[in-house]
Amino acid sequence: MATDKPCKNLHRSPSPAQCMEHYGCIYENNHLITLLVDPESGGITDANRAACEFYGYSIRQFRQLRICDLAADRTSGVQEFVDKALPEGMDGKNRVFIDRHIQARGEPIDVEVHTGMMTMLGKNCVYTVIHDISERVRSEQRLRESEERYRDLVELCPEPILVYSGGTILFANKQTERMFGNPRQELIGRRIEDFFEEVYFQSAEHNKLQTTGLLKERFRIEQRLIRQQDNRIFDLEISGVPVIYEESKALQLVFRDITESKREMERAVRLQEHRHAVSFPLYSKAVLEKLYIPARTLSGDFFIFxxxxxxxVIGFIGDVTGKGITAALNISALRVLFMDSLSCTQDPVQVLNDLNSKALQHLGEDYVAGCCFLLDFKTGQLKAAGAGINEFLYVPRGRGMERVIVKGAPLGMFESSEFEEKTLPFESGDRFCFYSDGMELLFSTEELGREHSYLLERFAGAALQDDCTWLSLNIK
Structure with a gap:
């Protein structure tokens, strides 16, 4: 019966030659840049193939060098390397530090050095693994330079600028001190609400300031803030854009003080509303009912009697291109031009011809859509001509409504524009309805011929796409 015999080599320790052969296989085939350093002399006792390729030295050349010979700082000695590389108290823990080395061809390179102790054939060595971090260092440098340029630019900006994240101020330029009334160092780490009272941060639109991670595009909002320090009111236009600040998502907020322009806007609105409050000049001849509802604060619609x-009585209903102050200025200019035209003629077609010439001369690329009409109560006739507002309604008493078309391009569009004129008879009880194109977006032609009360009720809750003006002239 056969019996198993223990193998004689089962518990035999490997010989030094076998250890060196095993170590050589692992060491040479390692893709990491590896050096063995004598901690006493600083001499490089061994280098693997990856180290030879990286530094450009042969193994023979390496063994003639000390580790400090690789340092870009030629004042660096062996002891400095040992202090950084040897575990404190020989506790066996590895060390990591950043250094700058020189390759054989003289090119400096940034490295991250990982070190630890090992024993080879009874001799202590510093086992050193090198990582090339040149690209990382260059990227960090570019980032620092970019941040420095960013800071320089925002410091030169005349508007207050904040970097804001999750309700907290991360950065503030010098101009913020004028608006906040505090040194900018006192703003960092605090909230805008700590300095101002406002009513909008809880609305859906203004919650953009709190949801940095969800924002992908720039935005612009208007907000009124009251400074707690002195109750001063600021009307602000706040422009926000997502940015990466110190490797985190944030918002760059630019504050533009529009307080004075808001006041000017409010004065312009009051003036515009005052002008639209006028009644029909010959109140004994006709009754005027009107709807004037701007889609925005300042309308591009207007009417004149x-x-x-x-x-x-000669009238004009119009709509200028653009919004805001530009539209208001154009309306004021057109009123002056209209009155100047009336000094020459009261015929609607001739008035439009004259206004078209003046619009080309004075209004540039801003066009004016309009309809001019003359009510002659002596002859019982209405004459109307169109220039961009090309229809109105004739509602005779006891008969069906009639849609009247008067062709013509907007004023200021073409030098050779021709304007069509229609003449309609009227008598007591008849009605004429004139309206801007904003009304046509909301109501059908049949609805536009209905009573003022009906249209006013329909406006409740309507989403306006454009300014709306509707005039109804009821002949007495």
Whole structure:
């Protein structure tokens, strides 16, 4: 019966030659840049193939070098390396530090050095693994330079700028001190609400300031802030754009003080509303009912009535391109031009011809859509001509409504524009309805011919796409 015999080599320790052969296989085939350093002399006792390729030295050349010979700082000695590389108290823990080395061809390179102790054939060595971090260092340098340029630019900006994240101020330029009334160092780490009272941060639109991670595009909002320090009111336009600040998502907020322009806007609105509050000049001849509802604060719609004499009134309903102050200025200019035209003629077609010439000369690329009409109560006739507002309604008493078309391009569009004119008879009880194109977006032609009360009720809750103006002239 066969019996198993223990193998004689089962518990035999490997010989030094076998250890060196095993170590050589692992060491040479390692893709990491590896050096063995004598901690007493600083001499490089061995280098693997990866180290030879990286530094450009042969193994023979390496063994003639000390570790400090690789340092870009030639004042660096062996002891400095040992202090950084040897575990404190020989506790066996590895060390990591950043250094700058020189390759054989003289090119400096940034490295991250990982060190630890090992024993080879009874001799202590510093086992050193080198990582090339040149690209990382260059990227960090570019980032620092970019941040420095960013800071320089925002410091030169005349508007207050904050970097804001999750409700906290991370950065503030010098201009913020004028608006906040505090040194900018006192703003860092605090909230805008700590300095101002406002009513909008809880709305959906203004919650953009709190949801940095969800924002992908720039935004612009308007907000009124009251400074707690002195109750000063600021109307602000706040422009925000997502940025990466110190490796985190944040918002760059630019504050533009529009307090004075808001006041000017409010004055312009009051003036515009005052002008639209006028009644029909010959109130004994006709009753004017009107709807004037701007889609925004300041409308591009307008209407004018002028008494020619005790029997005639000339009117104009118009819509200028653009919004805001530009539109308001154009309306004021057109009123002046309209009155100047009336000094020459009261015929609607001739008025439009004259206004078209003046619009080309004075309004540039801003066009004016309009309809001019003359009510002659002596003859019982209405003359109307169109320039971009090309229709109105005639509602005779006891008969069906009639949609009247008057062709013509907007004023200021073409030098050779031709304007069509229509003449309609009227009598007591008849109605004429003139309206801007904003009304046509909300109502059908049949609805536009209905009573003022009906249209006013329909406006409740309507989402306006454009300014709306509707005039109804009821002949007495």
């Amino acid at each position: 002028h008494k020619v004499n005790e029997e005639q």
